[in-house]
Amino acid sequence: MKLSNFILISSSNSILNPKVVYSFHLLFAIFIMQGCRKEYPCPTCFESIITCKVNGKEWKTNCVSNDPLFGCRAVRCYYSYNEERGLDFSGVNDNNKTGLTLDQASAWGGAQIGINTIQQREFGYTNFDLEGNCISLDSIDLSYNNFFKIQSIDATNSIIEGNFQFKVYNYCGDTATITDGYFKTKYLY
DSSP: OOHHHHHHHHHTSGGGOHHHHHHHHHHHHHHHHHHHTTOOSOTTTOOOEEEEEETTEEEEOBOOOOOTTTOOOSEEEEEOTTTTOOEEEEEEETTTTEEEEEEEOGGGTOOOBEEEOOOTTSEEEEETTSOGGGSEEOEEOTTSOOEEEEEEEETTTTEEEEEEEEEEEOTTSOEEEEEEEEEEEEOBO
């Protein structure tokens, strides 16, 4: 058999057929996508969240930004896992101009798995529809069943999860009762 006949036969072989090449690429893409679905938590797609009811109405963190470079983050969380266990997180709801804060200071024992004590100004609710000094509702109503519980701390992926409930007021006479509170968020050190 001549070399020119071999080249002619090879070029008509089905391996170089466009339908076969397309099918191969399609199968390869499906194989790759199947492998990606099993990764959790995905470091680039994990979404930190805080949800609760404020005076009986559903509340959830969200942020709206027109900044194409920096965007925005609806939840910010800092936790000192190894030493003092200080926890500080805040969440915003840009749609209704409100926010929640928790500052579980290490001076009061920090935040640990289980029920944590709540001091006078560790929780807060901010309502930007109020005016002046009335914006911040950060005085805890100690007669209410206030609680803050950490359910889990994933130190490998820097994720903290828990529940909370509290009632706060300001000196203008406004109150906010926060119930069914839940958070699951990545934290920074």
